[in-house]
Amino acid sequence: MTDTPDLSVELGFLRLKNPILAASGTFGCGLEFTPFIDLNELGGFVVKGLYFEPRSGNPPPRLVETAAGLINAIGLQGIGVKHFTETILPQLKDLQTAVLVNICGESEEEYVRVADYLNGHEGIAAYELNISCPNVREGGRCPAQNAESTYSLVRRVKQMSARPILTKLTPNVTDITLIARSAEEAGSDAVCLVNTFLAMAIDIHTRRPKLANIYGGLSGPAIKPIALRMVHQTAAVLSIPVIGMGGIMSAADVVEFLLAGASAVQVGTANFIQPDILPQIVEDLRRFLVKNNIKQITDLVGGIKSP
Amino acid sequence: MLLDTKAEIVGRESWGDYFLLTIRSPSIAEKAVPGQFIMIRTASGPYPLLRRPFSIHDRKKDTIDIYFQIAGEGTALLAAKKQGDECDIIGPLGNGFLLDTLAEGRTVAAVGGGRGIAPLFFLGNELQKLGFPLTVYYGGLTSGDLPLEKKFRDKGIPVHCSTDDGSTGFHGLVTDLFLSFLPSSRPDHLFVCGPDPMMKALSRICLEERISAQFSLESIMGCGFGACWGCVHKIKTQGEAEWTKICQEGPVFFTEDIIWNND
Numbered sequence: 001m002t003d004t005p006d007l008s009v010e011l012g013f014l015r016l017k018n019p020i021l022a023a024s025g026t027f028g029c030g031l032e033f034t035p036f037i038d039l040n041e042l043g044g045f046v047v048k049g050l051y052f053e054p055r056s057g058n059p060p061p062r063l064v065e066t067a068a069g070l071i072n073a074i075g076l077q078g079i080g081v082k083h084f085t086e087t088i089l090p091q092l093k094d095l096q097t098a099v100l101v102n103i104c105g106e107s108e109e110e111y112v113r114v115a116d117y118l119n120g121h122e123g124i125a126a127y128e129l130n131i132s133c134p135n136v137r138e139g140g141r142c143p144a145q146n147a148e149s150t151y152s153l154v155r156r157v158k159q160m161s162a163r164p165i166l167t168k169l170t171p172n173v174t175d176i177t178l179i180a181r182s183a184e185e186a187g188s189d190a191v192c193l194v195n196t197f198l199a200m201a202i203d204i205h206t207r208r209p210k211l212a213n214i215y216g217g218l219s220g221p222a223i224k225p226i227a228l229r230m231v232h233q234t235a236a237v238l239s240i241p242v243i244g245m246g247g248i249m250s251a252a253d254v255v256e257f258l259l260a261g262a263s264a265v266q267v268g269t270a271n272f273i274q275p276d277i278l279p280q281i282v283e284d285l286r287r288f289l290v291k292n293n294i295k296q297i298t299d300l301v302g303g304i305k306s307p
Numbered sequence: 308m309l310l311d312t313k314a315e316i317v318g319r320e321s322w323g324d325y326f327l328l329t330i331r332s333p334s335i336a337e338k339a340v341p342g343q344f345i346m347i348r349t350a351s352g353p354y355p356l357l358r359r360p361f362s363i364h365d366r367k368k369d370t371i372d373i374y375f376q377i378a379g380e381g382t383a384l385l386a387a388k389k390q391g392d393e394c395d396i397i398g399p400l401g402n403g404f405l406l407d408t409l410a411e412g413r414t415v416a417a418v419g420g421g422r423g424i425a426p427l428f429f430l431g432n433e434l435q436k437l438g439f440p441l442t443v444y445y446g447g448l449t450s451g452d453l454p455l456e457k458k459f460r461d462k463g464i465p466v467h468c469s470t471d472d473g474s475t476g477f478h479g480l481v482t483d484l485f486l487s488f489l490p491s492s493r494p495d496h497l498f499v500c501g502p503d504p505m506m507k508a509l510s511r512i513c514l515e516e517r518i519s520a521q522f523s524l525e526s527i528m529g530c531g532f533g534a535c536w537g538c539v540h541k542i543k544t545q546g547e548a549e550w551t552k553i554c555q556e557g558p559v560f561f562t563e564d565i566i567w568n569n570d
Contacts, residue, residue: 028534035308035532048536057550059569063527063537068353070529074536077550221353249353272530273348273358275397276310 005289006296007282009043009264011241013164013189014125016043016098016264018282019297020254023245023268024048024102024128024168025074026219029088030095036275041282043264044098047084049130051104052113054080058135064201064210069222069247070269071199073135073213076104081114085121098125100166103157104133111157119162126163129154129188132170132195134217140198144170147182154186164189166243171223171230172198180234180242192243192266193234194227219269221247228260235261235302249277251284258300308532309334312395317370319390322454324377325422326386328394333369335398341406341430342523342559345371345398346531349381359385360528360554362426362500363399371398374455376422400531401558404430404498404521409439416494418444418485418509420501421452426523428455430498431464442492443467446481446505450474482508494518500525503567510562520562526553541566 007018022030022045029047030039039045057077064071079088084101092099101124105111115127131153134140143149150167158165167183169176171194180191196217201210209215227246235242244262248254249270257265270277289297311332318329335345346358359381365372377383388394404426409415415434417427424445431441446469447453453475459466468476469484477484482505493516499509500523513520529535533555542551543564551557 026534032532032534036310057536057539059550060537060539061527062539063529063535065355065357065527068356070356072529072535072537077536077539220356269356272535273356275530275532275534 005286005294007286007289009298011190011263014098018043018285019258019264020278020282020285021045021098021100021243021264021266022271022278023266024130026268026271029084029092030099031088031091033271033275037279040096041279042097044100044125046100046102046128046266047088048078049076049102049104049133050078050081050084050114051076051106052081052110052117054078054083059212061210061212062216064216066199066201066218067222069218069220070272071201071211071216071218072196073211073216075135075213076133081117085118089121089123093123099123100126100128102128102130102168104130108153108156111153112160115157115161119160124163126166126189127157127161128166128168128192129157130168132168134170134172134196134198134215135213140172140215142170144168144179144195145173147178150179151182151186154183154188158187166190166192168192168195170195171226171246176230177234177237180238184238184240188240190241190243190263191234191238192245194223194230194246197223197226219247221249223247224253228256231257231262232260232304251281251288254281254285255288255300258297259302259304261302261304263301308397308400309338310397311335314394314396316388316390316392316394319388321386323451324386325374325452325454326377327364327372327374328385328388329370329372330394330396331370332396332398335396336366336369336371339363339366339371339399340403341433342403342426343399343401344531344558345373345396346400346528347373347385348395349384355381355384357529358397358531360400360531362523363429364425365429365432374422374425374428397531401554402556404523404559406433406437409437409496413439413495414492415439415496415498416442416444417498418446418481418501418505420446420481420505421448423501423505423523424455426500427498428459428462431459432462435463442494444469444481444485444488446470446484446501448472481505482512485509486512489516496520499523507567510565510567513562521559522562522565523558524553524560524565525558528554530554541569
């Protein structure tokens, strides 16, 4: 019982000190959270999505709160790769945690251009391909809704990338395992799921949509059971690691995702509400392992039993 | 900015659906400046999920006050809290009113609409210390929307009130009240906080009259500290109009920089 359990996770292409990553779009570039936490206590974090050029994002209102959830339509407002590598990345270089960068593009060429530019800079552990944002194209469309476009895009970036590729998938599809398989066949080193669920809310007095973008992406505890099911389905058919996410608010939620087959997890919306939640989850996970006499956290991965 | 998950509520007052809570948080109180805000978690469970932003209404050595009106589930939960309850807060957040640039001898006024009066008490106190007596124009729909009138007067801050229904003070909008005083007591600098239509109207007046003015904007916020990019307003920065985070770059902006219709 006195042994400290091993929280580290080997993804094959990347070793994490623990399975807790901060999700892109909820964690800024990491520095926003330094007043609250020591970033080195995390397994890693994913920097907010970057296009090649700065991007202005959607008009407000960009947020609406719903029952146990948050619908956002930020529209990937961002600083662009040059500003990131010049002003932000140098501030992250001494961190003892994995810094992943979420990369975006209007076209396959732009994803390649972003990855090519970042290839020339130190201090990035992996790229997360954002092919699943519901807020940048009309009707919430994104490349991850189509197996062929997922394959094509992942393959092109993988061929030129100097770093491992994680592909972040959308739940807004009929069968997420088909898309996940495409990403795997195209050479993705891991898949991350799920991004937000396309959603909306209407003001009954004005009869207008509550978001200027009409639709947005639902996150938060409301989506956790669906995200968990999708992770379970996907992990069952892939050989590459699955990074699970969707409404995680506690260490117990993390354990569920690991049991469902996730090798690591990302925590998103919870960071807004409780900016010191990530180290707390790590600590609570450690306690869970000690209490249950589990030596290493990887023993939980895929450990779900039959009903 | 600090996270204080166990800030004790040490005082509570109410007037209809308006509430004032005094929260003990020495470290946040010490750092706070007028115009800044705090984010409060109103429920321990997942609904309401997000924290709520509140202007800092007053500050004593170890405490901060917030003043708010019930507007939904979050504020209703907060209003139901009692003295002795704990409160999970982040603060102080945002830039606050810029007071350093006020030149000696300048006259200052403030306009507050409804719950928008909240930050102007802290502002009035600080300006008093700095030697700038503040005149406040305080508007509401009806007399019940103006419970803080006496508090300002007791503190030696002159208040002119208006109500839309004429139940107290000037009968009409607070903007018209302000305009009626303009010929006799024109301020060199104005501070404004209130509903959007009021702020838009005052912004136009200030631009026409060439009165330098700072406006405290309000928005739904996801986090309050710059991570979510949810609370943007279009603001001119070095000539370029950009979606700018109210929580981090604001909530206070100068009138000439604010693009009111977000075009």
